[in-house]
Amino acid sequence: MSYFFPDAARPMAGSILRGIEERVGIAVLALALLFTGAQSVFAHEFKVGNLEIGHPWSRATPAGAKVAGGYFTITNKGSAPDRLVSISSDVSEKAELHEMGVKDGVMTMRPVAGGLEIPAGGKVALAPGGYHLMFMGLKRQPKQGEKFSATLTFEKAGAVSVDFAVEGMGGGAVDDHAN
Numbered sequence: 001m002s003y004f005f006p007d008a009a010r011p012m013a014g015s016i017l018r019g020i021e022e023r024v025g026i027a028v029l030a031l032a033l034l035f036t037g038a039q040s041v042f043a044h045e046f047k048v049g050n051l052e053i054g055h056p057w058s059r060a061t062p063a064g065a066k067v068a069g070g071y072f073t074i075t076n077k078g079s080a081p082d083r084l085v086s087i088s089s090d091v092s093e094k095a096e097l098h099e100m101g102v103k104d105g106v107m108t109m110r111p112v113a114g115g116l117e118i119p120a121g122g123k124v125a126l127a128p129g130g131y132h133l134m135f136m137g138l139k140r141q142p143k144q145g146e147k148f149s150a151t152l153t154f155e156k157a158g159a160v161s162v163d164f165a166v167e168g169m170g171g172g173a174v175d176d177h178a179n
């Protein structure tokens, strides 16, 4: 299941983010926040090739938790589809792309084989209840208010380092990593 939604008018905010991919932060208004369930008023954005990665975020995890989710939007401004093919982070031993869905009335979660396509001119959201990253084998517990970095690799656009903003444990609409 993927979420497509139109580009809402988005006012620019002036905050500069640190890191290799220094970009101007963008304040995302209520519409996008409803879709992502994100609590932050100020989002952040990263670019690679024709792709824009919007507001990567994760949730704080309780002590002992071995997994954490990862969520963001990908906008493809190009005229050809691209594909998210791999993810890595120093916060966990590995990271996978998962899909959440309902099968026979039961919420299930499974790895997505072959990566996630971002259609030409399209926008795909990784959000609680749908596609998401899963950081597996956490080496430490991400804490609310901090950021951790991860590398997203796309078939055509290549690799980009992004920062995941850690929201509170209750962040997001669906608790998809409770088990």
Ligand SMILES: [Cu+2]
Pocket: 098, 099, 109, 132, 133, 134
């Ligand atoms: Cu998952």
